[in-house]
Amino acid sequence: MSRTGRVLLIDDDAAIRTVVREALRREGHEVETAASLREGRAKLAAFKPQVLLTDVVLPDGNGLDAVPALIADHPAMPVIVLSAQNTLATAVRATEQGAFEYLPKPFDLTELGRAVGDAIAMGGAEAGPEAAATTGDELPLIGRSPPMQEVYRTIARVIGNDLSVLILGESGTGKELVARAIHDLGTRQARPFVAINMAAIPRELIESELFGHERGAFTGAGQRTAGRFEQAQGGTLFLDEIGDMPAEAQTRLLRVLQSGEVSPVGGQRSIKVDVRIIAATNKDLPALVADHAFREDLYYRLAVVPVRLPALRDRGEDIGELARHFLDRAAAEGLPRKSLDLAAVERLRRHPWPGNVRELENLMRRLAALTREEVVTASVVEAQLDPARRRAAEPQALAGETDLAQAVEAHLTRLFAAHGRDLPPDGLYDAVLAEVERPLLRLSLAAARGNQLRAARLLGINRNTLRKKLSERGLDPAELRRNA
Numbered sequence: 001m002s003r004t005g006r007v008l009l010i011d012d013d014a015a016i017r018t019v020v021r022e023a024l025r026r027e028g029h030e031v032e033t034a035a036s037l038r039e040g041r042a043k044l045a046a047f048k049p050q051v052l053l054t055d056v057v058l059p060d061g062n063g064l065d066a067v068p069a070l071i072a073d074h075p076a077m078p079v080i081v082l083s084a085q086n087t088l089a090t091a092v093r094a095t096e097q098g099a100f101e102y103l104p105k106p107f108d109l110t111e112l113g114r115a116v117g118d119a120i121a122m123g124g125a126e127a128g129p130e131a132a133a134t135t136g137d138e139l140p141l142i143g144r145s146p147p148m149q150e151v152y153r154t155i156a157r158v159i160g161n162d163l164s165v166l167i168l169g170e171s172g173t174g175k176e177l178v179a180r181a182i183h184d185l186g187t188r189q190a191r192p193f194v195a196i197n198m199a200a201i202p203r204e205l206i207e208s209e210l211f212g213h214e215r216g217a218f219t220g221a222g223q224r225t226a227g228r229f230e231q232a233q234g235g236t237l238f239l240d241e242i243g244d245m246p247a248e249a250q251t252r253l254l255r256v257l258q259s260g261e262v263s264p265v266g267g268q269r270s271i272k273v274d275v276r277i278i279a280a281t282n283k284d285l286p287a288l289v290a291d292h293a294f295r296e297d298l299y300y301r302l303a304v305v306p307v308r309l310p311a312l313r314d315r316g317e318d319i320g321e322l323a324r325h326f327l328d329r330a331a332a333e334g335l336p337r338k339s340l341d342l343a344a345v346e347r348l349r350r351h352p353w354p355g356n357v358r359e360l361e362n363l364m365r366r367l368a369a370l371t372r373e374e375v376v377t378a379s380v381v382e383a384q385l386d387p388a389r390r391r392a393a394e395p396q397a398l399a400g401e402t403d404l405a406q407a408v409e410a411h412l413t414r415l416f417a418a419h420g421r422d423l424p425p426d427g428l429y430d431a432v433l434a435e436v437e438r439p440l441l442r443l444s445l446a447a448a449r450g451n452q453l454r455a456a457r458l459l460g461i462n463r464n465t466l467r468k469k470l471s472e473r474g475l476d477p478a479e480l481r482r483n484a
């Protein structure tokens with residue numbers, strides 16, 4: 001299949017026209033250029049290009065808006081959109097408008113050559129199914145740094161199809177957010193998005209959670225229960241922390257993906273499922289494969305399209321925008337409105353962010369709630385980032401703090417803010433414990449399908465202690481069992 005052909009470039013920047021023309025000619029393409037949409041339309045008719053490259057902001061209109069009209073008479077012609085507006089919204093709109101690819105400026109010429117070659121090789125082949133139209137609401141992902149643009153381009157490429165996506169990135173880099181964005185922008189948006197975290201479910205319960213179980217499949221399995229696969233029917237199943245999946249569950253998952261059917265635990269039946277799979281991990285999955293801790297065949301099945309989320313420290317230019325976004329959000333939630341001065345943003349950029357965006361989000365909430373100044377300066381940031389001083393102020397905010405501790409901290413911060421700077425209300429200690437203990441008891445009973453002995457074992461306490469705590473917290477085990 002040929003990878004060279006006729007290319008038309010519409011761009012009002014003469015330097016770009018020259019550079020792109022020369023680069024593509026060197027690769028064997030025939031290239032014509034135009035400086036406006038009007039000129040482009042004329043050349044389309046005369047030159048009959050096989051690929052159209054267009055800039056977005058043009059003197060006589062918007063190249064992105066013009067795509068459908070430009071390709072109306074040439075439905076098979078792939079269009080590559082070049083743009084300096086590097087947001088997820090532009091990448092997604094380009095795809096919605098029927099563009100074959102979207103390249104953010106400044107692009108690299110090798111990348112451009114590759115995209116043009118792919119487009120020509122694809123020739124008149126049918127484009128994939130149309131992506132669902134977006135509502136035009138604000139898209140959830142923030143950041144315009146080059147690694148985020150790469151992420152947006154990949155998202156734009158997978159929203160019109162059902163390919164399996166594997167999202168890789170450190171904790172707190174936005175893996176779940178990306179999974180939701182793919183679902184919400186894609187053709188399955190009206191169907192369920194179901195998430196399951198392999199690290200948060202007791203290993204022995206993972207299979208019945210995923211695939212469901214029949215009545216009496218194991219002690220405590222009172223009735224037939226649908227698994228997450230069935231719950232996600234027609235929609236998307238997000239398998240979070242996939243690197244923590246036990247070996248037997250991996251084998252079973254692979255079988256489901258190959259056959260498109262699930263067999264609930266303890267039964268003979270199989271149920272057809274139509275589910276898009278998005279998996280995520282913060283582990284080095286290829287290394288787990290090499291160590292035989294993760295099945296290689298499953299890995300390839302899941303990683304059809306890998307998405308690598310950058311660590312926050314590797315996209316320093318996004319920190320200011322993210323920080324302001326989180327301050328706005330804190331203000332919208334009722335915390336005092338704060339702004340950052342330039343030196344404060346500089347200070348934030350020098351922090352290594354082991355907890356990534358989640359850590360930045362929590363820090364912004366803390367600044368909004370706990371600092372007096374309306375304009376946050378570098379020294380205020382410094383004080384909040386300084387582990388020694390923070391430890392003195394907030395003993396739970398230590399270096400290795402868990403997600404749970406951070407979530408609790410965020411919640412408490414809101415609670416304190418809601419009470420202004422007054423002393424906290426009476427009985428706060430017990431009130432907070434009750435808030436944590438109640439869901440803990442409820443969830444462990446649900447996980448044990450209402451069986452108190454199993455729930456107590458899960459929690460590592462004895463059954464009498466469990467009973468006592470249930471009654472202290474005003475929880476009725478019979479009712480919980482009915483709802484389990």
Ligand SMILES: Nc1ncnc2c1ncn2[C@@H]1O[C@H](COP(=O)(O)OP(=O)(O)OP(=O)(O)O)[C@@H](O)[C@H]1O
Nearest residue numbers: 140141142170171172173174175176177282357358
């Ligand atoms: N690009 C982004 N723009 C705005 N908010 C973001 C972005 N990335 C992450 N966040 C926010 O940071 C927090 C952590 O994101 P998320 O839970 O998606 O991370 P994760 O990688 O799935 O974390 P973990 O590996 O710990 O499960 C969320 O509150 C999310 O909304």
